[in-house]
Amino acid sequence: MPKSKPPAPPNFRTTILQAALDLEVESDDYERAFILAQIAGFVSKHPRMSGRVAYKGGAVMHLADQSPRLSRDLDGAESAGHEVNADWVLEALTTKEARRVIVSPGRPVRGDKNIAINYIECRTFSGGKTTVNLTIHWKERLYLPLETIQVDLPTKETLTLAVLDRRERAAEKVRAFMERGLPRDAYDLYHYNWRLERKQWDDLGWLISAKLSKSVFTEDHNLHDEFRRAMKKASSRWTDPNEMVMIKDRVSWVLVEPALEKFLKCVPQRVLGKEALRGLLDKRAPR
Helix, strand or coil, X not given: CCCCCCCCCCCHHHHHHHHHHHHCCCHHHHHHHHXXXXXXXXXXHXXXXXXXXXXXXXXXXXXXXXXCEECCEEEXXXXXXXXXXXXXXXXXXXXXXXXXXXXXXXXXXXXXXXEEEEEEEEECCCCCEEEEXXXXXXXXXXXXXXXXXXXXXCCCCEEEEEECCHHHXXXXXXXXXXXXXXXXXXXXXXXXXXXXXXXXXXXXXXXXXXXXXXXXXXXXXXXXXXXXXXXXXXXXXCCCCCCXXXXXXXXXXXXXXXXXXXXXXXXXXXXXXXXXXXXXXXXXXXX
């Protein structure tokens, strides 16, 4: 009787599929974080954007802060608040190296203070295809020095990416939460509550004040009321399974609410006027 062939050894494709299966998420969702890291790497290699564009948002929280929330969006920021040319982004996404990952780079759409590319079609590590979104902002200059993170890809390659300082990312997340009231923003703040060190909380007040000066809110808004309005909106949609993709069970809102209250204490009552903001930044922001 002929001997049966031994099973083929696992490769990185089967390893990824098994990892997604173990986490009970779709393989596309699991792989997307690594694909977003690759796209960030392509953009960072462009000579006009190297050292200028740093990353933030849910994708960075997953890669840098071990957040269990998965994202399909990559958010970047030009560190000095200078405009980014759409041609540079397309050039970065259509290099010979990038073409190994990107099937179709999509079409950039220029906003007032950003460039967005939706539906970038990419090859997955497991052999399929998926789409991701990229947005690069230049709404404001960044206040803190950038950090770098190391991302280990399933291909054994290691990427070094520039990201916003965790304190600045948390302050921007407060602004996003107040403007949108989305459950995913509430969860990210819950996660930051555990990731921020005690001394890092000391800088959140002035950073949040600075970020809210570049927001939809004016000096006429009561920012504490706006924060609580966002909490109410997020709590009403907290159990909706379509709101977030998680690699572990979603925590109860009862645990999230105290973390949000902690951030609320760092939010000013009103948006600062120009003179008050300038004085605050002269006193607190690093030079």
